[in-house]
Amino acid sequence: MSPNLQYDSDQFYILKATCNRSVIGYLDQLRELALTSDRQTLYNKPMPWIGMYISVASLFCTLAMMADLLHGMRNRKLWLPCKFFTLNAASLTVMAVAMKLPMDLNNLVPGDVDQGAKIAGVSFMCTMMANLLPSLATMDSKELVSNIIALAILVITLVVNVCIQIYTGIFINVVSDEIGFLERVIYATVYVVPILMMLIIYACSSLAILKSKQILELKYQAAHQTTLKDQELQVGRLLSVEMLKKHVSNYGIMAGTGSPQFMLASSATTSAAGVICAASTGVLILATIFDFKVLGHPMSDYKWSMSVIFIIQFIGTILGTIAPVARCFATLSFKFSVKWIWKHVKWLRAMFSPSSIVLGPNPAQPGNYEDLRRYVLLLQDDIEFADRTLKGISKSMNHLIRKAEKRQPQNLMKLLETSLGFEGVEKYDSRHVESVVSDEYLNCWSLPLVTLTSIAMSLPNNQKKTVDCLVSGVSEGLVYVKHVEKNLNAIDDHVIIQNAAKTLWVEVEIYHKWLGNNLPKPKVRVNTPAQILQWLRDTAKDIVDKVEEMDIKGRNGNSKYKSICANSMYRITETMLSNHENFDEFSQEELFGKLSSMIADILAACLTNLPQVIAMKCHTSSIEKREASVQAAAQLLGETTHIINSLQDRELPSLNPDELAFIDKWRACLENPFP
Structure with missing residues (x-):
């Protein structure tokens, strides 16, 4: 065999061996890819159920917001106080679960429904923050600081994750290279800035709450002393039911207008939160109408659960916007009475009309609630309280009493x-x-x-x-x-x-x-x-x-x-x-x-001693509990109206009001009525 032939044969075997190794390597890669795909499929199996977990958390938040709305409407509290959906460890945990989707940095959102669910989650967070704002007023300083810090951590984490997704294109379903700097800024402004503004509002409100409570407390104590002079218990005489009803009504006005939630709900920060919430909801609605196919097929790993998440958070955002917006309108009715508006209408008419024309009866005539105005507590003395709000608080107390009267023992x-x-x-x-x-x-x-x-x-x-x-x-x-x-x-x-x-x-x-x-x-x-x-x-x-x-x-x-x-x-x-x-x-x-x-x-x-107990229940030292305490007093008065009336004419022993509460004092006085 010639040397050339020997060389060609060696080259052939070398090439053959190389090809075999390449084929084997390629097959090994295919096997690894197949195994990885199988593992990924196995790992992704629970994702739809995780999506349902997110849906349930979102549903809880939505139901809690609706419960607060119905509670406020039912009790004629137009400022819609937070009773069921409040800022605490439990609500923050549920909110964190509901925000898992917009915080997810790894899962792609290739479908319209997938992308819409991420955006709905951001708007839903903005809506929840707007609804939770009045609950800050129910906390003491320690609770306020801890809850604000926890909320800030959640919000900042959400904002950072959304910004990362906008930069990488995951949030808006585009390749990173296809989106410019200006577009990124626009998306960040539309979806991230409202939440940051909400967080700023929370910080400002927290700083104002502590000082506002001090002002309200001083005004409450002054009104409390006035009420005590009017409703003093006398030796040998019980407070009548009518006097007790007036007493409860007076403290109802003081507790209602001096309520921290009422104060915060009627503030400018709450009005701003309502505007931001409405704007965020409007963006979501427009994006849903023009950019997304709501009934399309989800393409992410969350599969069918993505549609459920989108529907629940979309509905929750729409319904949750009602309460914050109802507060750009209730604030006006709190601060500006018919008398105030009428005065300025006449002033405007005098500017543009040479003659004065009477448009009808003057609403500025004093009503039946003028005597209750001295019990109204407001941060700003130059604002006249609206008559219908005062009337609503008074009617609410009377409604509680009448309702309790049906439950006589x-x-x-x-x-x-x-x-x-x-x-x-x-x-x-x-x-x-x-x-x-x-x-x-x-x-x-x-x-x-x-x-x-x-x-x-x-x-x-x-x-x-x-x-x-x-x-x-x-x-x-x-x-x-x-x-x-x-x-x-x-x-x-x-x-x-x-x-x-x-x-x-x-x-x-x-x-x-x-x-x-x-x-x-x-x-x-x-x-x-x-x-x-x-x-x-x-x-x-x-x-x-x-x-x-x-x-x-x-x-x-x-x-x-x-x-x-x-x-x-x-x-x-x-x-x-x-x-x-x-x-x-x-x-x-x-x-x-x-x-x-x-x-x-x-x-x-x-x-x-029931009249004295009712009078005491109207007053409590804790500003956060005053409204609930007055409501309890109203219910107790309603339930015991007939009992108090039946004991009204009885001659009491010669004891001081404080001594009437002790049975041993009664026995001593009855055994020796003339010491």
């Missing part, structure tokens, strides 16, 4: 009808009876009521219907007794007794037991009233003795509770046995009647 009212005075307060417990506990406990309203009801339930011969009516009446009465004790007897020593009574009542009402003993007592050698009272007295003493023998002396929670309840039972049963030596002559029905009468007298005495 019928069983309690029937029980109070059996009370003719306050003798039961004096007779239920005698000072001559010694306690069986080492530590002497103070008395409260609720514990004697629960103990006397337990005694009445222990009488086996009474009809079940009669006993049930008594229990229902006491149950309804204890609701209002707790209002009295919570607001007027909030001393630690009294709270311990009140908590014991509360726990005991659950056992008595639900399980028909008293400290583990069944009520009524089975008819086994215990039939007469005297025998029943003796059994209850001895049982109570045995319980106290067991507690004392354990050397706990009431310091342990459960043992102390038993000691308090058993001591009350012992004192009351021993008092009744001491006052009536011939108890065997009484029937169970007669004893039940006496017990019911004492219960009714104690309830009547306690509930004479």
